[in-house]
Amino acid sequence: MATTTLAPRATTYRGRAWIYEWLTTTDHKKIGAMYITTAFLFFLLGGIFALVIRSELAVPGVQFVDPETYNQLFTIHGTTMIFLFVMPMMTGLANYIVPLQVGSADMAFPRINALSFWMVPFGGLLLFSGYAVGGAANAGWTGYAPLSEQGGAGIDLWIASLVLLGMSSVLGAINFIATIFKMRAPGMTLMRMPMFVWNTLVTSVLLLFSIPVVTSGLMMLFIDRNYGAGFFDPSQGGNPILWQHVFWFFGHPEVYILILPAFGIVTEIVPVFSRKPLFGYKAFVLATAAIGALGFTVWAHHMFTTGAVYLPFFSFFTFLIAVPTGIKFFNWLGTMWRGKLSIKSPMLFSLGFIALFLIGGLDGAFLAVVPFDFHVQDTYWVVSHLHYVLVAGAVFGIFAGLFYWFPKITGRMLDERLAVWQFWLLFIGTNLAFFPMHLLGLDGMIRRIVDYAANPGWTELNFLSTIGAFMIAISVVPFLWNVFITLRKPRTAPDDPWDAYTLEWATTSPPPSYNFDALPPVRSERPLFDLKHRADGAHAAAVPALASTTQGESTPGEPPALPESTEAHATDAEAGTSEPGGEGKSK
């Protein structure tokens, strides 16, 4: 018979040293927290690289770094930000939150989960060890051949690093897909899954299809470089354009791998802080799937100027992606429309996300216009576009998520005033850093150069951009301070501080190692809302019992007995035979 009371299956090993516990843990929450912390450290590191880049470019002339060092700087900056910051950060948030949101006790394969995590710091080590062997990779994050066929051991380490990180991502993707399909709580049909879960699912599918392609390419490059093959080397009859195909067949879906989780985060937050259900749930799911599918049809829009691709096809499909993306904007605006908005920190960062991602989407649509792309290819327009999508998009989404889930993860509420300071510094800094790059790009300033001519206006625009970069750096200070002082406070956060809708808020903050003492029945995509506001009939039985956990009144370690809600589940036609964390019924 169905039961929702979960007894801890293993005792916690109290005898273990703190460090041993963390090094060997397979708990998705601890692994998630380690992912998040590691990713944040790489964000700081990549940010320092960005500051050196921007300092060098503040005024014309070569001041701080020579051209070779500069090449390594932007290569390692881009690679770090994408593979060691945004991807692990999103994986970390999903690791912590997805099992909770689907009402499971852990991920499907907890040990593989730990393995996926530990590959990340080692991947980082490989990338940065280039500096110890005579110079890190210097061919850009795209590693274009034949440039990447030359160069020293730094590039081999870059290849090894990306292969390892890719393996970590694939294992993670399989884990998420299995968890989402097989471990959902009774009653949670696919169309009742929280939007963050949906976005994690589509992201995982994209990873599964795209990473193997780039990994093959990387292996070919490695063989070219070390064993004398000539896949991408024209002097040996190879084809460098082939590298671009292989790279971008991964590289474009990769953009959605970075941004879909942010869509998911924002789509969790906007309804809760508008006090309304999500406007157009089904449309949102379809739009997410459509973006994922279309993401595989547009890789060659990065290759318009090669003269080797059919332009109308790739231009058309690129524009087509604007349709599902636009639908999402309508979903967010429709959700906020006539809602009771409360602009707390998670909502503030979500609004920043929506505003800035719009700019990144629009200047991307310009690039889909082939003649325009011929004009701005490899200029600062592209650098501007990619940062509006990634800083304005992924980074704002990440901070929205961190502020939203911080109370769940740590049991403590971050300070709202510091959050407002951080937000405005980051918002103004981002626009100051990246908007002038549009103008520089239009004017013909190319990317990946250590120096530029003192053309009219260029010095001023570059200087503004550098000031913006430092503002972004300063915005991190109130955040770090906020985390620091908050972690020293006692654990006073309620279990459900935002009056939210989804299952992660139905357990304590932070959750026990086994996640749930009891699960509310799932009859819509907002089970917790139903429980709190629509208690009637069979639901009512569950309310008092569950309320005792959600108010934090229960004695820790002593799960409240839930005979009534257990019955409610057994008679619920929706409920499958399941233990949370066991073999949940999926529909």
Ligand code: HEM
């Ligand atoms: C924190 C503020 C940041 C600043 C000021 C900044 C600045 C820059 C600049 C000036 C370049 C161009 C270098 C060149 O072409 O010569 C660049 C490249 C790049 N940045 Fe950032 N960046 C920041 C954050 C990020 C973030 C968060 C991401 C990703 C999530 C990112 C991803 C990239 C990528 C992929 C490149 C291209 C690297 C290449 O050309 O190989 N950046 N960044």
Ligand SMILES: [Cu+2]
């Ligand atoms: Cu693309």
